[in-house]
Amino acid sequence: MNEKRKVTSLDVARKAGVSQSAVSRVFTPGASVSAKMQEKVQSAAMELGYRPNVIARSLITGQSRIIGVVVGYLENQFYPGVLELLSNSLQAHGYHLLMFMANSVSDTNKVMQEIIDYQVDGIILASVSLNSDLANQCRNMGIPLVLFNRSIDDESFPIVTSDNYAGGRRVAELFAAAGHQRIGYIAGWEGASTQRDRERGFLDGLEAAGLSLFARELGDFNKEDAEEATRQMFSVKQVPDAVFVANDHMAFGVLDVLRHELKLNVPGQVSVVGYDDVPLASWSAFDLTSVRQPAQRMVDSTIAMLLDPPTTRKNNRIVIPGDLMLRGSAKIPKGWN
Amino acid sequence: MNEKRKVTSLDVARKAGVSQSAVSRVFTPGASVSAKMQEKVQSAAMELGYRPNVIARSLITGQSRIIGVVVGYLENQFYPGVLELLSNSLQAHGYHLLMFMANSVSDTNKVMQEIIDYQVDGIILASVSLNSDLANQCRNMGIPLVLFNRSIDDESFPIVTSDNYAGGRRVAELFAAAGHQRIGYIAGWEGASTQRDRERGFLDGLEAAGLSLFARELGDFNKEDAEEATRQMFSVKQVPDAVFVANDHMAFGVLDVLRHELKLNVPGQVSVVGYDDVPLASWSAFDLTSVRQPAQRMVDSTIAMLLDPPTTRKNNRIVIPGDLMLRGSAKIPKGWN
DNA sequence: CTGAAAGCGCTAACAT
DNA sequence: ATGTTAGCGCTTTCAG
Numbered sequence: 001m002n003e004k005r006k007v008t009s010l011d012v013a014r015k016a017g018v019s020q021s022a023v024s025r026v027f028t029p030g031a032s033v034s035a036k037m038q039e040k041v042q043s044a045a046m047e048l049g050y051r052p053n054v055i056a057r058s059l060i061t062g063q064s065r066i067i068g069v070v071v072g073y074l075e076n077q078f079y080p081g082v083l084e085l086l087s088n089s090l091q092a093h094g095y096h097l098l099m100f101m102a103n104s105v106s107d108t109n110k111v112m113q114e115i116i117d118y119q120v121d122g123i124i125l126a127s128v129s130l131n132s133d134l135a136n137q138c139r140n141m142g143i144p145l146v147l148f149n150r151s152i153d154d155e156s157f158p159i160v161t162s163d164n165y166a167g168g169r170r171v172a173e174l175f176a177a178a179g180h181q182r183i184g185y186i187a188g189w190e191g192a193s194t195q196r197d198r199e200r201g202f203l204d205g206l207e208a209a210g211l212s213l214f215a216r217e218l219g220d221f222n223k224e225d226a227e228e229a230t231r232q233m234f235s236v237k238q239v240p241d242a243v244f245v246a247n248d249h250m251a252f253g254v255l256d257v258l259r260h261e262l263k264l265n266v267p268g269q270v271s272v273v274g275y276d277d278v279p280l281a282s283w284s285a286f287d288l289t290s291v292r293q294p295a296q297r298m299v300d301s302t303i304a305m306l307l308d309p310p311t312t313r314k315n316n317r318i319v320i321p322g323d324l325m326l327r328g329s330a331k332i333p334k335g336w337n
Numbered sequence: 338m339n340e341k342r343k344v345t346s347l348d349v350a351r352k353a354g355v356s357q358s359a360v361s362r363v364f365t366p367g368a369s370v371s372a373k374m375q376e377k378v379q380s381a382a383m384e385l386g387y388r389p390n391v392i393a394r395s396l397i398t399g400q401s402r403i404i405g406v407v408v409g410y411l412e413n414q415f416y417p418g419v420l421e422l423l424s425n426s427l428q429a430h431g432y433h434l435l436m437f438m439a440n441s442v443s444d445t446n447k448v449m450q451e452i453i454d455y456q457v458d459g460i461i462l463a464s465v466s467l468n469s470d471l472a473n474q475c476r477n478m479g480i481p482l483v484l485f486n487r488s489i490d491d492e493s494f495p496i497v498t499s500d501n502y503a504g505g506r507r508v509a510e511l512f513a514a515a516g517h518q519r520i521g522y523i524a525g526w527e528g529a530s531t532q533r534d535r536e537r538g539f540l541d542g543l544e545a546a547g548l549s550l551f552a553r554e555l556g557d558f559n560k561e562d563a564e565e566a567t568r569q570m571f572s573v574k575q576v577p578d579a580v581f582v583a584n585d586h587m588a589f590g591v592l593d594v595l596r597h598e599l600k601l602n603v604p605g606q607v608s609v610v611g612y613d614d615v616p617l618a619s620w621s622a623f624d625l626t627s628v629r630q631p632a633q634r635m636v637d638s639t640i641a642m643l644l645d646p647p648t649t650r651k652n653n654r655i656v657i658p659g660d661l662m663l664r665g666s667a668k669i670p671k672g673w674n
Numbered sequence: 675c676t677g678a679a680a681g682c683g684c685t686a687a688c689a690t
Numbered sequence: 691a692t693g694t695t696a697g698c699g700c701t702t703t704c705a706g
Contacts, residue, residue: 006399006478008683019693024685034691049474054454055395056683060698064392066435073421075616080417084410087438096451098403099436101424114433117391137386141343252620260621279412283589284597285622345699356677361701371675393699397682678705682698689694 007048016044027052058119067306068115070100070108072127076221076249077278078293082126082148085299093307095121102127109134116143122306124148129191146305148298151193158309158316160302164197164275165204167291170324171244171273172205174289177333180242180271184215186229186254188246192221195246198275202244215240219250226250230257234264241270242330248274248281248290255286255329271330277322287328294322344385353381364389395456404643405452407437407445409464413558413586414615415630419463419485422636430644432458439464446471453480459643461485466528483642485635488530495646495653497639501534501612502541504628507661508581508610509542511626514670517579517608521552523566523591525583529558532583535612539581552577556587563587567594571601578607579667585611585618585627592623592666608667614659624665631659 009023016023018041025031026041033041044050058064067090071079087097098118102108108130115123116138123138126148135157138145147159175183185202188195206212215233219226226245230253233240245251251274258264258272266272274281277292301318326332346360353360355378362368363378370378381387395401404427408416424434435455439445445467452460453475460475463485472494475482484496512520522539525532543549552570556563563582567590570577582588588611595601595609603609611618614629638655663669 006683010683020683021685021694022692024683025692028685032691037691051450051454053396053456053683055392055401055456056698057685058392058698059390059396059683059700060685062698074417075421077414077417080411080414080420083417083420083436084412084438087436091437091448096455097436099420099424099434100428101421111428113388117388118433119390119392252622256621280617284593285589343699347699357699358678358701359676361699362676365701369675374675390699393682394701395682396684396699397701399682676706678703680701680703682701685696685698687694687696690692 006053007050009050009052011048012041012045012050015048016040024052062119063121064119065095066098066118066120067095068098068100068118068120068123070102070111070115070123070125070127072101072103074101075223076247076276077280078248078276078295079126081278082295082299085295086124086303089299089303093303095307104128105130112138116141122146124302124306125150129193144306144309146302148302149194149293156316158305158318160298160305160318160320161194161197162293162298163319163321164194165201167275167322167324168198168201168203168244169205169208170201170291171275172202172209172211174273174324174330174333174336175242175244175271176206176209176211177336178242178271178331179333180331181211182214182238182240182242183211184217184233184240184243185213186217186219186226186233186243186245186250188219188221188250190218195221198246219246219253221247221250223249223253226253227257230254231261234258234262239270243270243272245272245274248276248278248288250274251288251290252280252286255288266329267331273324273330277325281325282327289325289327289330291324292322294320343390344387346387346389348385349378349382349387352385353377399456400458401456402432403435403455403457404432405435405437405455405457405460407439407448407452407460407462407464409438409440411438412560413584413613414617415585415613415632416463418615419632419636422632423461423640426636426640430640432644441465442467449475453478459483461639461643462487466530481643481646483639485639486531486630493653495642495655497635497642497655497657498531498534499630499635500656500658501531502538504612504659504661505535505538505540505581506542506545507538508612508628509539509546509548511610511661511667511670511673512579512581512608513543513546513548514673515579515608515668516670517668518548519551519575519577519579520548521554521570521577521580522550523554523556523563523570523580523582523587525556525558525587527555532558535583556583556590558584558587560586560590563590564594567591568598571595571599576607580607580609582609582611585613585615585625587611588625588627589617589623592625603666604668610661610667614662618662619664626662626664626667628661629659631657 013020100111122144217229274290277290281288350357459481554566611627614627618625
């Protein structure tokens with residue numbers, strides 16, 4: 001309540017009549033101190049309002065207990081959700097989250113340098129990918145790096161994703177079973193591995209069912225672009241009777257255009273399926289069928305990889321399956337629920 | 338590409354054949370170094386891949402260039418938006434954002450200690466409020482603290498809010514002008530100053546127009562609770578013909594229930610107005626009339642207060658006005674657009 | 675303008 | 691179990 005300047009461990013030591021290192025030990029979890037010492041120091045510390053200076057500790061241990069997290073736009077509800085889970089989980093593990101935004105590779109590179117400067121204990125990359133040089137720099141400096149839902153050329157880096165290929169494929173199966181014939185796809189940003197994997201799975205699934213893609217437009221993981229893509233896709237005589245959208249955020253735009261602009265009935269005239277299963281998807285206003293990305297499990301795996309890096313260089317690719325959540329935006333084939 | 342261990346300023350100094358302090362100067366913005374020295378050191382540093390250790394620098398300068406930010410739930414889209422703006426702005430100013438989640442006063446208190454331990458240069462509190470002791474501790478330690486859309490008992494702390502009272506009042510004016518008679522209010526968490534101010538403004542506005550509140554329920558700034566509150570409010574014979582909801586996030590729940598569960602026509606049978614004007618509000622699926630909180634301006638003010646604290650202790654309360662965004666969820670009186 | 679020297683607050687051997 | 695002693699990597703007087 002009445003401390004003026006910073007109070008250091010030396011102040012506490014003097015007050016308690018012990019050595020400065022004794023104070024340090026009391027505040028170090030795995031140290032050996034007598035109960036009496038513990039008592040004396042604690043009370044002196046309390047009185048002075050002492051708290052260890054984490055910065056000084058970091059300098060010497062080389063551990064900051066800070067994890068750098070890089071995310072892209074936060075408008076897509078999936079990422080705030082992930083951020084929240086990450087933050088809670090890291091806090092629970094005694095780590096802290098230094099947050100950065102980056103929306104381009106050059107942003108990412110710049111930001112990565114700044115993160116490294118903070119001597120972070122690890123980095124989670126959940127935005128645009130980065131070039132291999134920086135990734136290698138991390139490796140050389142011994143900073144664990146986990147890619148969250150991104151991939152990178154060099155396959156040896158730890159990465160956690162949902163099973164995007166399987167998810168895309170599952171949507172194709174749904175459309176096939178529902179008897180859809182004119183099937184459209186609205187793609188995300190083509191530099192993203194999630195986009196590529198989802199589309200590949202979807203196309204393979206269609207092919208396996210003897211179907212092929214009827215229309216394709218690019219939405220770049222952006223709501224406005226997806227809306228424009230939808231207008232394009234539906235500006236023809238024969239319109240699609242089912243559309244798979246590469247993520248929920250775009251799918252909301254698609255639904256907005258379909259329902260409110262083109263006055264089409266969903267799923268009566270056209271089925272729509274998204275990807276992520278963000279909380280919004282289950283709101284009545286959208287009622288969007290979507291492939292779930294199990295954010296909690298993905299976050300758990302990410303943190304596990306970061307905090308105890310895999311001994312074997314083999315198992316550094318974690319792929320987590322996600323269910324298809326059936327809702328009202330897509331025709332549901334008989335026997336599917 | 339080939340650095341193995343940490344490279345320090347001493348390594349650079351040796352390589353360049355200069356003193357270690359010379360290296361330090363070259364990497365310190367306001368230092369005096371000759372062009373030749375600059376050259377020598379820069380190239381040696383480049384070759385070795387040297388970057389100053391920010392932690393060591395912080396220890397000595399007492400400045401970490403880290404700002405602690407505490408937020409609550411990220412589900413309400415307003416906060417991810419604010420976080421994104423904060424992050425970008427801080428990055429632009431050469432600061433970094435240490436993020437924390439806290440949903441209760443006890444959380445906040447715990448988290449505040451951890452933030453302080455990092456010797457942060459400032460704290461932004463955008464979640465639940467905190468007790469005055471901690472706020473005072475910050476003051477005593479000389480750590481600037483800005484409350485973002487929260488208030489605290491002690492009025493002397495810097496705080497940035499939108500004009501919640503005026504906003505609430507404006508909504509009352511809208512309802513009055515539109516001729517609504519049975520007016521409901523769905524309240525947010527009653528511990529929040531935003532809730533209190535919005536409601537007070539709203540009630541005062543109604544009174545000024547000779548109206549009074551017809552129904553009131555508690556939604557606690559939570560979508561599910563707001564949905565339940567709506568069911569309650571509309572489970573009577575005479576239902577409201579207009580509802581003001583204390584924030585957009587709850588308003589989406591209200592709209593979901595009204596439109597999809599109770600099959601009421603909005604705004605034909607009931608007008609709905611929210612608060613925040615999050616991006617979602619303007620999506621066709623909701624088309625929600627809402628009082629805008631000018632996030633960018635609020636963030637700018639917050640950062641300004643943090644980085645150059647007001648000299649005069651008077652002007653530490655910034656209240657930013659926000660427009661009422663007229664959309665399709667509420668009847669628009671003649672001459673209002 | 676540059677170098678030498680003294681720490682920032684703490685942890686980690688090393689003795690005792 | 692406790693005290694003593696060296697630094698961690700850097701900034702900052704202070705001389706020259």
